[in-house]
Amino acid sequence: MVNQIPHIIIGRLPLYLRALNRLQKDGYEYASSRELGKLLDLSAAQIRKDLSHFGELGKRGKGYEIEFLICKLNQILNTDNIWKMIVIGAGDLGSGLTRYKGFANRGFQVSAIFDIDPQKIGKKIGDLVVKDIRELEKFVKTNKIQIAVLAIPAKYAQDVIDDLVDTGITAILNYAPIYLKAPHGVQIEHIDPAVHLQKLSYFLK
Amino acid sequence: MVNQIPHIIIGRLPLYLRALNRLQKDGYEYASSRELGKLLDLSAAQIRKDLSHFGELGKRGKGYEIEFLICKLNQILNTDNIWKMIVIGAGDLGSGLTRYKGFANRGFQVSAIFDIDPQKIGKKIGDLVVKDIRELEKFVKTNKIQIAVLAIPAKYAQDVIDDLVDTGITAILNYAPIYLKAPHGVQIEHIDPAVHLQKLSYFLK
Numbered sequence: 001m002v003n004q005i006p007h008i009i010i011g012r013l014p015l016y017l018r019a020l021n022r023l024q025k026d027g028y029e030y031a032s033s034r035e036l037g038k039l040l041d042l043s044a045a046q047i048r049k050d051l052s053h054f055g056e057l058g059k060r061g062k063g064y065e066i067e068f069l070i071c072k073l074n075q076i077l078n079t080d081n082i083w084k085m086i087v088i089g090a091g092d093l094g095s096g097l098t099r100y101k102g103f104a105n106r107g108f109q110v111s112a113i114f115d116i117d118p119q120k121i122g123k124k125i126g127d128l129v130v131k132d133i134r135e136l137e138k139f140v141k142t143n144k145i146q147i148a149v150l151a152i153p154a155k156y157a158q159d160v161i162d163d164l165v166d167t168g169i170t171a172i173l174n175y176a177p178i179y180l181k182a183p184h185g186v187q188i189e190h191i192d193p194a195v196h197l198q199k200l201s202y203f204l205k
Numbered sequence: 206m207v208n209q210i211p212h213i214i215i216g217r218l219p220l221y222l223r224a225l226n227r228l229q230k231d232g233y234e235y236a237s238s239r240e241l242g243k244l245l246d247l248s249a250a251q252i253r254k255d256l257s258h259f260g261e262l263g264k265r266g267k268g269y270e271i272e273f274l275i276c277k278l279n280q281i282l283n284t285d286n287i288w289k290m291i292v293i294g295a296g297d298l299g300s301g302l303t304r305y306k307g308f309a310n311r312g313f314q315v316s317a318i319f320d321i322d323p324q325k326i327g328k329k330i331g332d333l334v335v336k337d338i339r340e341l342e343k344f345v346k347t348n349k350i351q352i353a354v355l356a357i358p359a360k361y362a363q364d365v366i367d368d369l370v371d372t373g374i375t376a377i378l379n380y381a382p383i384y385l386k387a388p389h390g391v392q393i394e395h396i397d398p399a400v401h402l403q404k405l406s407y408f409l410k
Contacts, residue, residue: 198284
């Protein structure tokens with residue numbers, strides 16, 4: 001049954017989680033669907049409908065108990081423990097992501113960074129040393145890595161995706177502004193700042 | 206009327222635009238709502254409904270004429286000319302965004318980068334030289350900038366947003382993993398890789 005939940009709903013769960021973490025930090029214990037909706041620019045009805053896919057999570061008249069819902073969402077999203085991931089590309093973006101401290105408390109940790117450029121291999125980034133891309137397969141298999149972050153130019157992205165899939169990677173966060181093909185069972189998420197900028201420019205005069 | 210279109214639909218238009226640009230590059234002249242839906246993980250009915258907000262854009266039996274729809278979407282999104290924007294923060298991320306070549310053909314151009322750190326001010330990044338944040342107000346007003354990209358640590362983000370709003374900035378793309386408050390009329394978009402990673406981890410075992 002859980003497998004039948006539309007991707008669009010799954011995509012909203014991390015936003016719920018982020019909003020709930022914020023409310024908890026601000027000292028709240030309960031959140032109504034209306035309060036959540038206000039934070040998330042969604043209707044209260046939409047939020048109740050989304051969350052109803054996962055059981056009876058709210059209490060009539062009190063709303064959702066924040067700590068419980070955070071715990072439940074982490075369970076659903078499999079972020080109740082830490083996923084090790086790798087970063088491909090040790091340029092500005094890959095280095096920044098590797099040094100970024102905000103992943104650990106949300107379920108993720110960069111455990112290696114790879115590049116093809118001999119000038120970058122061996123360089124220290126945060127606590128890691130850039131590895132040769134030729135070590136990729138061995139590293140992924142030995143460490144049972146499932147998630148890769150792609151921070152490389154668009155023209156290399158498809159080749160690298162093919163290699164990643166061969167090693168057993170099944171989840172890819174792609175920063176290259178390009179459509180990528182992957183076999184069934186491999187999930188790709190795209191981060192594309194121009195998409196967000198275009199949404200902003202809609203509102204400009 | 207156009208102002209009443211739900212944000213969620215506006216948010217999908219850049220994705221339509223990206224998919225249409227790809228189809229055009231691949232040599233297609235027309236796209237059906239079914240084909241677009243497949244690329245975008247949306248139903249054909251959803252796509253027809255979204256686009257129907259903007260007039261009769263498709264032709265019965267032929268689908269959407271790609272070149273026309275690209276033109277129309279650029280018009281709606283105000284990306285039929287180039288918006289100048291500024292980047293705040295000359296760390297890894299801000300530098301990478303400033304050097305990034307993929308904005309211009311999608312309606313945007315970085316025209317200045319600012320930092321508070323004397324070690325970074327004066328440094329060359331791509332074709333630009335990092336400016337002192339104290340020059341921000343004058344630059345924004347003189348150049349009538351409306352869009353700012355925030356690539357700074359979370360703890361400084363709210364103060365900088367307040368300053369940006371004071372100078373007249375009305376559109377902000379925020380990379381700091383934090384909720385930010387801005388007055389009515391100022392749009393903020395968030396880019397948060399952990400949100401995408403959590404969507405990916407849902408599908409992992």
